Amino acid sequence: MIGREVRPITYPRGEVRASDFRVVEAGVREPRPGEVLVRNTWTSVDAALRLRLREEAPPGYFPAFPLDEPMDGIMTVGEVLESRADGFAPGDTVWHASGWRDYAVVEAGRQALGGVGTLTRLDLRLAPPQAHLGVLGGNGLTAYAGLFHVAGLRVGDVVWVSAAAGAVGSLVAQMAKIRGHRVIGSAGSDEKVRHLREELGLDAAFNYRAGPLPDLLREAAPDGVDVYFDNVGGDHLEAALGALRRAGRVAICGMISEYTAEEPPQGPGNLMLAVTKGLTIRGFRGSDHAHLLPEMRRQMGAWLRDGRLRCRETVIDGLAQAPVALAALLRGDNTGKTLVRIDEVPHRENALGAARHRG
Template sequence: MITPTKTRQIVLASRPQGWPTPENFRLETIELPAPADGQVVVANHYMSVDPYMRGRMNDVKSYAPPFQVDRPLDGAAVGEVIVSASPDVHIGQIVLHGLGWREHAVVPATAVTVVDAVAAPESAYLSVLGMTGLTAYAGLMAAARFRPGDTVFVSGAAGAVGSLVGQIAKLSGAARVIGSAGSPAKVARLRELGFDAAFNYHDGPVADQLRAAAPDGIDVYFDNVGGDHLEAAIDSLNNGGHVALCGAISQYNSTEPPAAPRNLALAIGKQLTLQGFLVGGHRDLMPEFHEKVVGWLADGSLRWDETVRKGLDAAPQAFIDLLAGANTGKMVVRL
């Protein structure tokens, strides 16, 4: 393979105010540097766009450093090593790393993970076999303290994480799994994936629809949305219930403070546990997670969806569309 001398990348052109727009991004062509000792050059095949990236576009302190204006964005990507200056990673290997939003990445060999592209499609390592899958598993099992027999409610349930949470709960012995989504097609897909009930949050108040779907209450709420979904879940949670706070996508582009939840005082009398979590704090669960997921994938009991956009040029709009709920399953960009 001929190593290119130039490559393209997406940089943050400006910080969004509210919803991101295409003008917040800029496509640049740059010289591709040669790798230093211990580095590899990766031709990216797939890159991930994720909701958490919206928070990194703000210049505020958080669990992940903010993106810098006029600098390339980053995120999970998978691709082929085309140049190696490391004895540990070889040309032709498929690797997972953290320098997406560009067609080629120069990465320390210590910062890549070699993956088996024969055992599973490359994009699976950005989704069901990667941090997305571990987020679903760790959030349900560790943060939400799931127990067989629980009734589980998942918001944003047709998304990359939510769709896996519901299936893992069912496969692990949940009595009932309920999901919310934003379109009739997504609701239908949740039922195909084995959710016992699903509703479109555009069809009426979330609290009313959740009560109808779970008349005996819920024991676990996996929160990807925040706002009115969290308020509804607090209403429906049984005494001693658990909430895994994974995301709050309903608030990421807000310019005003959220109005909900307004019923947080109920958490006292119900003795609820609301547990925020980050997937990086649960890497110890990766072997357990991987063993179970590989088995479920092999026997067909776990299914995963992805929405694929083509070309680096499409990445900014893919990210904007992700925040608007245009994806079913994992949103990835094929480069």
């Protein structure tokens, strides 16, 4: 059987371009004992992938993608075609971490992405398959762990969320609203600001390109904020340090302003405020909190069933368009979760026939 894979062929300098990748055809081997063969149907596109498109990823992060090899470590949903592993059967919908390809042979029980990407059978009663790459997956875990466990949300907190129209930020903002907090969101376009106000119901929202960031934040939160959920870094973090009240908390899950920077970015010039205000600044990764996945799914699933969470998706069709989708995400062209819907593959009938025969 032959499938397609997206492979990086050069490490981008600055912006990501489609020419930094190529789509190749590659043979797909049969699963061995303890493995399953999956036809991938949806694959995730996340800004943090940019950190792995370098000669060396940041220390402590997942490793850089080797050039001209499959990109292991990208969350994906698919259908099991053949199983030689206990607990999985043909027709099961699963997630795993071998994305940006048509087919994957995945070993059951093998940890991936800190445990978040381990092969898992999905309960589609909660939401459609692709939701498990967003609100019920790594993005949901990052938002949930960051707001409730890292930032330690407290009664009466005022919350500012940067990149609040994105996959993680939009969930953080809504969860804080559900818990009864005043929430301010920032985004990079007037259209996204309208989405934050009118669809997500935030108390205040602003386009950070519309003027000096400290002034925009001061207008939205004249009495300051208690929690800043940081997806951006740079000038956003500096503005947050100025606006945070005493004993305020910062949860940093990403710094997208730095991902495509060709020169090392300048850090906040007012970091001394962390001392004078008694602030807590804590970076984290969702995968560090994989043990919270069951808890997160129960709570997020309940809010989804009740219609309290809105989860907009930016969907790009076609496996070959995954690099284009990543470039658009890094430019800020997305709203909500960015996904690639993998098109039907030429050898699908042969694959299913072989699976039936071997089964």
